[in-house]
Amino acid sequence: MRIAIVFILVSFTVFCFGQIDHLVRYDFRCQSQIDSFSIKYPVCNSIGVVVVSDTVGDIVDVSPLKQIKKVREFWIRKNPKLKSVELFNDVALDSIDNFYVSENDVLDTLIVLKQTKVMVYGFEIYNDKSLYIEGLHHIDSIYQWNITLPQEGVSKIKGFDNLRKGGFLASLSGSIHIEGFNKFKKISNLSISNNSLLADLTQFSSLEEVKSLSLANIKTNFKLNGLENLKTLRSLGLLDIDTLENLKPIGQVRGLNRLTIYNTAVNLHLKELGHVNEINTLGLFKINGAIVFDSVTFDSIKQLIFIENDGLKDCNFSMNYLPQSFNKLNLNYAGSPLYTYREYNGNSLVLAKNPNLDFCNSKAVCDLIASIPESNIAIEFNGENCSQLEAVVATCIVSSDEQKEQQLLWYPNPVTEQLSLGKKMSRVEVFDMTGRKIHTVSNTENLNTSSWLNGVYLIRVYDGENIFVQEQMIVKN
Secondary structure (H helix, E strand, O other): OHHHHHHHHHHHHHHHHHOOOEEEEEEEOOHHHHHHHHHHOOOOOEEEEEEEOOOOOOOOOOHHHHHOOEEEEEEEEOOOOOOEEEEOOOOOOOOEEEEEEEOOOOOOEEEEOOOOOEEEEEEEEEOOOOOEEEEOOOOOEEEEEEEEOOOOOOEEEEEOOOOOEEEEEEEEEOOEEEEEOOOOOEEEEEEEEEEOOOOOOHHHOOOOEEEEEEEEEEEEEEOOOOOOOOOEEEEEEEEEEEEEOOOHHHOOOEOOOEEEEEEEEOOEEHHHOOOHHHOOEEEEEEEEOOEEOOOOEEOOOOEEEEEOOOOEOEOOOEEOOOOOOOOOOOOOOOOOOOOOOHHHOOOOEEEEOOOOOOEOOOHHHHHHHHHOOHHHEEEEOOOHHHOEHHHHHHHHHHHHHHHHHOOOOOEOOOEOOEEEEEEEEEEEEEEOOOOOEEEEEEEEEEEEOOOOOOEEEEEEEEOOOOOEEEEEEEEEO
16 A cells, blocks of 8 residues: 555656756756756756756766757856767757856867857856867857867867857957858957967958957967958957067058057058058057058047057157047056056056157147146156157257248149149158059159149158158149
């Protein structure tokens, strides 16, 4: 009789459990829980949150969980013996909000979500061992993903072939060989760091719009190749790159508001940025190489910071107009390249510790000094002619008087056949409105414009020492 009662109770329990097709949350703490799940819940294929976190130390296989066909969040965390995870590869989940993998001591293979198209929120991987990641081939949008793997070693991502749009953040940290992303077009913030394998960005060649791009601690001879289709980029940070070839691959970008280059070996020719005039904040720190302005014209500048650049010899740039307001620097967080220069907190103009900077009284710098409150300016410890703010201010006053003496006639304007400068100039350069140089004339006081097409031209003139003097828009009728 007792045996019969026990049998009935067990049968009733199994029957009741067997009818459950959805669980709000399930925590798997050992291998036996994983192995018995299909027996305990034979029809359950939907769980809100799954957590696999080994407290016994025996989880080595999660494949029995393949009966799960729908999940909102899936966590694989702190499993010391789990080497491989292959899940959700034969089923297309309607969507999954989050997939987290972290602190699994020996995990080296992650093959997941091969059929899934939509990940609503995030894909986050933190692993102390090099990791092979595959799957993700059909996912077309993710709000954010964060993959952090070791810098020492060789990890690999193979997937994201159909990813077209990211929402907020894409962060890839570690020495990762990347395959995929070849349809990826748009993301707010893209960060790649701590990589000893990355040679270029050709895997991201479809990118068209990025608000903020950050490359940090790249231990290679790195090229920006792969960004030639990028149309919109608001902020670019190049930090701790062993060797950077040049900036040419982003020369077509419009609307670049911030450029920061820190502790990087590069011969920096700012003319390589075709639309450099749209930069509002320019920060150059510890550049190992020459910094050449070549008479670059900025639209305006709200922050200018040059610190510890041995290759900086002058600040010979110009501005189309002065900004109406200036942005104070915020250096109160450790991630800032200026964190070790807290004495400059609040400054909008900083020229400091550039030992070869002997000419900083360009018209643009002089105009900034005249417009920015003195408390927002730090000029010190540069070359002899740019060592103190007071001396630069005095030189700016003298330069201003000299520039007034050098004012040209530019007559007539509009012009039909011949433009008079009123003074012989060593070199005259003529540009069309696309920025293409179309004429260069030496040692002349007049320009013959009779063969020019009607339109607007920019003319720049240089004196006998090949120093930029002035530029002017000219209309040809």
